Amino acid sequence: MTVIAVFNQKGGVGKTTTTLNVAASLALLDRKPVVIDLDPQAHVSLALGVRNLQSSATTAAFFRDHIPLDRVMRRLGNQIRLLPGHPDLSKIDALLGATPGVAGTLKRGLDASLAWDDAPILIDCAPALGVLSLNALYAADRVLIPVTADYLAIQGLNRLDLALNVLEGPLKRRIQRRVVLTRFDETRPLCREALASLKSRYGDNLCDTRIPDDPALSESPAHGMDIFAYSADSPGAHDYRLLTMELLSKGFFQ
Ligand SMILES: Nc1ncnc2c1ncn2[C@@H]1O[C@H](COP(=O)(O)OP(=O)(O)OP(=O)(O)O)[C@@H](O)[C@H]1O
Ligand SMILES: [Mg+2]
Numbered sequence: 438m439t440v441i442a443v444f445n446q447k448g449g450v451g452k453t454t455t456t457l458n459v460a461a462s463l464a465l466l467d468r469k470p471v472v473i474d475l476d477p478q479a480h481v482s483l484a485l486g487v488r489n490l491q492s493s494a495t496t497a498a499f500f501r502d503h504i505p506l507d508r509v510m511r512r513l514g515n516q517i518r519l520l521p522g523h524p525d526l527s528k529i530d531a532l533l534g535a536t537p538g539v540a541g542t543l544k545r546g547l548d549a550s551l552a553w554d555d556a557p558i559l560i561d562c563a564p565a566l567g568v569l570s571l572n573a574l575y576a577a578d579r580v581l582i583p584v585t586a587d588y589l590a591i592q593g594l595n596r597l598d599l600a601l602n603v604l605e606g607p608l609k610r611r612i613q614r615r616v617v618l619t620r621f622d623e624t625r626p627l628c629r630e631a632l633a634s635l636k637s638r639y640g641d642n643l644c645d646t647r648i649p650d651d652p653a654l655s656e657s658p659a660h661g662m663d664i665f666a667y668s669a670d671s672p673g674a675h676d677y678r679l680l681t682m683e684l685l686s687k688g689f690f691q
Pocket of ligand 1: 648654
C-alpha cells in the first residue's frame with residue numbers, strides 16, 4: 438500500500454475534489470484505490486453518494502471505539518473502496534487529543550489490516566492541523582497539497598511547509614510533498630505570478646498539470662458522482678486524468 442494524504446490546512450483549495458477525482462481516475466486504471474475520509478464535513482463520502490450513515494459505520498468509530506478499519510470499508514460501484522467519514526469526527530480532537538502516541542493511530546490501524554494489497558490509499562483531510570490530520574500525515578508516505586493561486590493560499594503554504602518540517606523530527610523521515618495548482622486561470626496575472634513563485638520554490642515537486650475551473654467539477658458531487666461518471670468528456674475529467682497519469686509516471690503511488 439502507498440498512503441497519500443491530500444492535505445492543506447487552508448479550506449476550499451480543492452482537497453476533496455482532488456481526492457475524489459484522482460481516486461476515480463485510478464479506479465478506471467484498475468488500481469483499486471482506497472479513499473479514507475478524515476473530514477468531519479464528510480464531503481468526499483457525500484460526493485461518492487454515501488450519506489446518512491450511523492457513525493458506527495465510519496472512520497469516527499475507528500478512532501472512538503477501536504473498530505478495525507476494514508469493518509467500515511465499503512466497495513462502491515466505481516471500484517473505489519471508501520472508509521466513510523462522519524460529523525462525529527469533530528469530537529475526536531477533544532476525545533483523544535492528549536493521548537500519548539495518538540498520531541500513530543491510523544498508521545497502526547492500516548498496518549493491522551491485510552485488506553489493502555498494493556492499493557493506493559488517498560486520505561481526504563479536513564482544513565485543520567488537528568489530531569485527524571496529524572494521523573493522516575503520520576500514516577502517509579507522501580503528501581499531495583492542492584493550492585489555489587492566490588496570495589493568502591501561498592502564505593498558508595509557508596505555514597504548511599513549516600509544520601511538515603517540524604513533523605519530520607518525531608517521524609524521523611522526510612515527508613515528500615507534491616503541490617498541485619487548482620482553480621488555475623492562466624489569463625490572470627496573479628495566477629501566473631503564483632505559478633512562477635511556486636515553480637522556483639518547489640521545482641519538480643510542483644505538478645506540471647494544473648487544474649483550471651470547470652463547472653462540472655463542482656456539479657458532480659451533488660449527483661454523488663466523480664467527474665468521469667458525471668461528465669467523462671469535460672475539461673475537468675481530462676485534467677484529473679492528466680494529473681493522475683503524471684503522478685503515476687513520477688512514481689507517486691509506489
Ligand atoms: N477545478 C474546480 N472547478 C470548479 N469548482 C471547483 C474546482 N475545484 C474545487 N471546486 C469547488 O470549490 C469548492 C471547494 O473545493 P473542495 O471541497 O474540493 O475543497 P477542499 O479543500 O476540500 O475544502 P475543505 O477545506 O472545506 O475541505 C467546492 O464547491 C468544489 O466543488
Ligand atoms: Mg474537503
